[in-house]
Amino acid sequence: MADAIAHAVTAGQRFGLGLKPGMLEGLARDPRRAVLDEIDQADLAGIAAGDLLSGQQAMQAHFEERHGPQVRMDAPATARRSAAILQDEAIARFAHGMRQSLGFVERLVLFWSNHFCVSVRKGPTVRVVAGAYEREAIRPHVLGDFAAMLTAVVRHPAMLVYLDNRGSIGPTSRAGLNRKRGLNENLAREILELHTLGVDGGYSQRDVGALARMLTGWTVAGPDGRAAPPGAFVFNPNAHEPGPQTLLGRAYAAGGADQAEAALANLALHPATARFIARKFARHFVADDPPPVLVARLEADFRRTGGNLGSLARVLVTSEEAWTVPATKVRTPYEFLLAASRATGVAPANPSQVLGPLNAMGQPLWAPAGPNGHPDTAGDIAAPEAMTARLEAASVLARRMRGAAADPRALQQALFGDLSSPDSRQAVIRAESAEQGLALLFLSPEFLRR
Amino acid sequence: MLCETPSLTRRMLLGGAASFTAWAHVPRLAQAAGGKDRRLLVVILRGALDGLSAVAPLGDPDYEGLRAAIALRKDGPDAAIGLDGFFALHPALPNFARLYKAGQGLVVHGAATPYRGRSHFDGQDVLENGLGGVGRTDSGWLNRALSVLPAGDRIERRNGLGIGTATPLILRGTSPVLGWAPPSMPRATDDLTERVLDLYQHADPALFRALSAGLETDRMARAAMADEKAAGGPATPRGMVQIANGAGRLMAASDGPRIAALAFEGWDTHANEGGAKGRLATLLGGLDEAFAALEAALAPVWQDTAVLVVTEFGRTARINGTEGTDHGTATVAFLVGGGVRGGRVLADWPGLKAARLHEGRDLAPTIDLRGVMKGVLADHLGLEGRALDTIVFPDSAPIRAMRGLVG
Numbered sequence: 143m144a145d146a147i148a149h150a151v152t153a154g155q156r157f158g159l160g161l162k163p164g165m166l167e168g169l170a171r172d173p174r175r176a177v178l179d180e181i182d183q184a185d186l187a188g189i190a191a192g193d194l195l196s197g198q199q200a201m202q203a204h205f206e207e208r209h210g211p212q213v214r215m216d217a218p219a220t221a222r223r224s225a226a227i228l229q230d231e232a233i234a235r236f237a238h239g240m241r242q243s244l245g246f247v248e249r250l251v252l253f254w255s256n257h258f259c260v261s262v263r264k265g266p267t268v269r270v271v272a273g274a275y276e277r278e279a280i281r282p283h284v285l286g287d288f289a290a291m292l293t294a295v296v297r298h299p300a301m302l303v304y305l306d307n308r309g310s311i312g313p314t315s316r317a318g319l320n321r322k323r324g325l326n327e328n329l330a331r332e333i334l335e336l337h338t339l340g341v342d343g344g345y346s347q348r349d350v351g352a353l354a355r356m357l358t359g360w361t362v363a364g365p366d367g368r369a370a371p372p373g374a375f376v377f378n379p380n381a382h383e384p385g386p387q388t389l390l391g392r393a394y395a396a397g398g399a400d401q402a403e404a405a406l407a408n409l410a411l412h413p414a415t416a417r418f419i420a421r422k423f424a425r426h427f428v429a430d431d432p433p434p435v436l437v438a439r440l441e442a443d444f445r446r447t448g449g450n451l452g453s454l455a456r457v458l459v460t461s462e463e464a465w466t467v468p469a470t471k472v473r474t475p476y477e478f479l480l481a482a483s484r485a486t487g488v489a490p491a492n493p494s495q496v497l498g499p500l501n502a503m504g505q506p507l508w509a510p511a512g513p514n515g516h517p518d519t520a521g522d523i524a525a526p527e528a529m530t531a532r533l534e535a536a537s538v539l540a541r542r543m544r545g546a547a548a549d550p551r552a553l554q555q556a557l558f559g560d561l562s563s564p565d566s567r568q569a570v571i572r573a574e575s576a577e578q579g580l581a582l583l584f585l586s587p588e589f590l591r592r
Numbered sequence: 593m594l595c596e597t598p599s600l601t602r603r604m605l606l607g608g609a610a611s612f613t614a615w616a617h618v619p620r621l622a623q624a625a626g627g628k629d630r631r632l633l634v635v636i637l638r639g640a641l642d643g644l645s646a647v648a649p650l651g652d653p654d655y656e657g658l659r660a661a662i663a664l665r666k667d668g669p670d671a672a673i674g675l676d677g678f679f680a681l682h683p684a685l686p687n688f689a690r691l692y693k694a695g696q697g698l699v700v701h702g703a704a705t706p707y708r709g710r711s712h713f714d715g716q717d718v719l720e721n722g723l724g725g726v727g728r729t730d731s732g733w734l735n736r737a738l739s740v741l742p743a744g745d746r747i748e749r750r751n752g753l754g755i756g757t758a759t760p761l762i763l764r765g766t767s768p769v770l771g772w773a774p775p776s777m778p779r780a781t782d783d784l785t786e787r788v789l790d791l792y793q794h795a796d797p798a799l800f801r802a803l804s805a806g807l808e809t810d811r812m813a814r815a816a817m818a819d820e821k822a823a824g825g826p827a828t829p830r831g832m833v834q835i836a837n838g839a840g841r842l843m844a845a846s847d848g849p850r851i852a853a854l855a856f857e858g859w860d861t862h863a864n865e866g867g868a869k870g871r872l873a874t875l876l877g878g879l880d881e882a883f884a885a886l887e888a889a890l891a892p893v894w895q896d897t898a899v900l901v902v903t904e905f906g907r908t909a910r911i912n913g914t915e916g917t918d919h920g921t922a923t924v925a926f927l928v929g930g931g932v933r934g935g936r937v938l939a940d941w942p943g944l945k946a947a948r949l950h951e952g953r954d955l956a957p958t959i960d961l962r963g964v965m966k967g968v969l970a971d972h973l974g975l976e977g978r979a980l981d982t983i984v985f986p987d988s989a990p991i992r993a994m995r996g997l998v999g
Contacts, residue, residue: 160795188953205789206714210649215918263827270714275665276937306863306914309863309914310914311763311913313913318913323913323915324913324914325912325913326862326863326886326912326913326914327918328862331710331711335713341711341713341726350710389749399756403993411870419794423999424793434897498777499777502777511857512712512713514713520798524798524808525802526802526804526805526806526809527806527809528802528806529802529803529806530803530806530807530810533778533780533784533785533803534778534779534780535777536780536782537777537778537779537780537781538778563795565791565794565795566795568789569788569791572787573787574783578784578787581780581784581788582784582787582788582791585788585791585794585797586791586795587791587795587796590799
């Protein structure tokens, strides 16, 4: 039984978003099955659009805000301040995380969203569309094919703007011959270095250039809405570099959008991609230095299935190592906030209760410092300055949630059973108030580590 | 074409989004060369500074053609500031110009790390790990320099200091480094803090070390900075000045850190870089104000201070299709401080003729940046040649320390 409880705690910490009171006993009956069940359920990843704007609507609203009423009004986009759009997205995302039972699929969303990150630090355009991007390009594919996610990501206005492909023009394309602007290699480079092959994946500057030329023309429809609804993805043949290209030794015939689509499909299936993704996936869920046998198994599965991400998740969950390697990772700031809310049932009262602590803890929502995403190692997440911020955040959360957790000892028991260390137990029992006890529970190694 | 607000920060290896990004370290034995109480600050410009715009080779006949719309001019409004008849300083750097004229500012041009790829992350790794290439990220050269500092008079024991969300590679390693971020949430009570430390001491040594280190720095920083709130961030002029001011005040304190590193971000000017005015000019203006802030904050010890400014690589010689520049190779480094033997641009200028460009596109590297770093460590902190060649910059014996940069 102790093992079953231990595995149930692992299910909540390592695979999930943190347990809610009352889950532990039921989960202990078959923790592995419970995680797998979430993979099998249809569309746990999707967030109902509700009042949220689609990416195209958000872009159009942004155009209207910037360019005034002369813009054609096709879609029912309402002009809303970009900050409000981001806040709505943040609240919807957090609420979705709170609703999940275990939250394994949502953890997959968080992983892939960080892998294919955009950053609102880029400017207001990415700010309005970052939430829609995750809902439209990431969530539909977390149990599907990597290739489909990659294509959805690269086509999305958020990514086209974030990594500067929107204005990239083939040097000898019609637009390139007529105008001064030209090729921009950013998106192509990051696709190779960060999204698919990895920096050691065996590509050269020539490959970067080739992929960049194939991606010319992949852009976002402007406010005039001539080629497509304002803010939607559009392929502009006038900007596309004509002629065949060679990427990683493979020839791609001259074409339109299909040229880069074919390249992306092949990159998604490349052995270097399988290796890179397998390691990063294991590193996120299991340990900074994951067991090589686990990485090899994930890599083999990725290659066997052609990058099916549901299968990849299943292999992770059914691997013994994933249940037995000690919990040395540290919850990210977002996971930490969500786990506290799930444990107490207290939702944030306003967006700043989500966005503020994430800023303070160094991982602001959809705003990593660079396209490599927020750091994912224990050393970075539990760096000295991050730990002082975590202490302050726990203190703030405990104050806000104290009414919902009058007895933190009972909550500790509900979340971890008898697995809390004697020290953590003592700390909560001896706390001078329920509020302080709750803060100590949030900061206990059992709660922080996964 | 829609005009996107310029990218404030495109890619940085580290630094996160906390507004401050500065790190520092107190050596165990801080009084180094010549019995003086020296300070060394390394400023990393993440994103790759365009050295050809920061210090423009106006005397090079190919400069104007390559730079076209963003070329700086000798005359007229917003003219570049002449340095030596060949090089001219970007007009957004008047404070540096003043330091240069006072013999306290020095430029090294055409410098590069041994890295020849085009990835920011790898480039920053090599800039910070002090090795011949990518691969190892467990320790940085500034941390290793601390481990071999010569003995001097002992100052009050301090572990070190960092400001920001993660210790940068340059300061990672066995010598302890502390972290600090400006408060944006209410502080936890002392009682809660004590109880958490007590819990970690018994139950989780790694978390204990991290939190203790963070709190220790917080205590020092509070004394020096009186709870100044974060503003702007490391990719904005205002944030740069605040970071420089904070780092300078901490380093000036008698028991404060002597060795520090901090980062300014956002130098990845792929599009709409601008010339005398514009995006890069704004960032350079922030750097320039930061020089002034450091000079003011460190005024009592300015004579014993050196500030080295480096970036992971340069940018293409020719502007690209979006009036910016792409990832290149050689670029500039700046050195300022009271003891700097400045008023000089050190360069072995390769020229900008097409045939002279590295891979046909970049300013060719003629100075190994490690030689500059070694020279500063040798002259300013008294590090020995053998330690520099083997420990601080492993396998770098062929790269001679550039001596005489600091008096």
